[in-house]
Amino acid sequence: MSAPYASDPARARGRRVQEEESAFRSAFQRDRDRIIHASAFRRLKHKTQVFVEHEGDYYRTRLTHSIEVGQVARTIAGALGLNDGLTEAVALAHDLGHPPFGHTGEDALHVLMAPYGGFDHNAQAIKIVTQLECHYADFDGLNLTWETLEGIAKHNGPVTGDLPYALAEYSADHDLELHTHASAEAQVAALSDDIAYNNHDLHDGLRAGLINMDEMCALPIVSDAFAAVDRAYPGLDPVRRQHEGLRRVFGAMVSDVINTSRAGLEASGAGDVHDIRHLGRAVIRFSDAMWADLQVIRKFLFENMYRAPSVMEKREEVTVIVHDLFPAFMNDPHLLPDRWQGDVARAAGDETQLARIVCDYVSGMTDRFAFQEHARLIG
Structure with missing residues (x-):
């Protein structure tokens, strides 16, 4: 059953070019499907997450990362009574604008584009889905609903100050209300991104030999997860132990977001999605304790993986x-x-x-x- 503050596809604000809606899919499900079939989505298969794409077949790419984010987002949205079609659409589209070589490529383009309006991958994603995908007869882009475009643009929160040119140009012609928070569905997509990369970067770092298992198992959240595995399965094969431990880390983050956000949504008094946008704060969040623990994990990954010599x-x-x-x-x-x-x-x-x-x-x-x-x- 949908919560009152969930985004309702029947009340979506529409598309730039009016279309007859599908008889079998909601407006947001149609957005999700168009994103999956986009050329830019397929290209994510060969774009860096942390390791350059050709360095190993088992490391995450932007595509596998996006699929994992979509899976987490669907789970959280379902538990909170939100619209899973919109949540998944934003989750799958959130990295469409990434250049080659991940954040390294983005940093390089930001420097090169500084005299010409800057570069930001979220802004570039908006340009891709509104202009650069040129496959449909009636319009450029994917002609997504306002709600999906809003979620892509500001799933990380309100966008203020100097806007990258790609977002400034589009927003001037089609107001995405960048000064407000996005829907709860888009906020779920943002935290699902955090959950996915914190978990899979530990896994990829172990596979690459950049992270030491003993050091990792001393981290908050991780230590409890592996202790639970060792109690339940003493002497377990190391490969299975690693998988069992990390999936418990994954589950702990997801459960924390669901429980914290459910309480926050109930306490907010929000009666509809308009209220969510104008609360003045994000309503989908980790608990303070989990957030503090994640900062420790993030620091560990930064020092041992993201800034490893190789x-x-x-x-x-x-x-x-x-x-x-x-x-x-x-x-x-x-x-x-x-x-x-x-x-x-x-x-x-x-x-x-x-x-x-x-x-x-x-x-x-x-x-x-x-x-x-x-x-x-x-x-």
């Missing part, structure tokens, strides 16, 4: 690739594929517009394609 060495290498490719296309835009040349012609004499075209192209690359283009153009 990871930093790769970060330097891929930063060079982005910093080489961007000026190569700026200096000779005819190097861009034929289908981009119409945009290049329309941007003639406008350096900012050309930079934004180049940014769209480079940010859309997969890791492997960026390596290939760099080898072809730079050597």
Whole structure:
């Protein structure tokens, strides 16, 4: 049964281009399906999460991460009586705007785009789903509902101050009310992202040999989880022990969000989704104790994994690739594929517009394609 503050697809604010709605799917389910079938979603298969895509078949990529976030988000939304279609749509779309090489690529593009309006992956996701996906006959983008666009833009909270150009341009034409919080469904997607990466980065770090099992098992949450496994299954095979321990870490985070958020939603007095947006605070959250423990885990991952020498060495290498490719296309835009040349012609004499075209192209690359283009153009 849906909660009163859940987003109701029958009362959605609509799409930019009016369409006849599906007889078999709600508006939000249709959004989710369009995201899954988007080219940008498929490209996430070959985009970095932490490890560059070709470094190993078992490490998470942006695609597998997004699928895991979607699974967590559905579970939490169902437990809280929220709309799982909208929750999953936002969860699956939350990383569509990531460039190759993960946050390293984003940092590089942010520096390169500083004179031209900046770069932010959430803003780029909005541009992808409203403009750059060009497959439908009646419109550019995916023609998603207002609620899904809102969730993509501000699932991490209100967006204020200097906006990245991609979000500023769209918001000026279609108000996503960036000064408010998003729906509870979008907030669930945001915390599901935290849950997924905190859990799977521990797993990937162990597989990569960057994290020591004994040190990891001394962390809060993790220590209790593995102690419970050892009590229940003494002498368990190490591979099974690792899986059993980490899935308990996963479950502890999910349970904490559900219990804390359920109490917070009831105490908020929110009668509908409008109230959720205007509470002035996020209503989907971890408990204070869990949040403090997660900061310890995050610090551990930062020091032992994200800033490990081998990871930093790769970060330097891929930063060079982005910093080489961007000026190569700026200096000779005819190097861009034929289908981009119409945009290049329309941007003639406008350096900012050309930079934004180049940014769209480079940010859309997969890791492997960026390596290939760099080898072809730079050597």
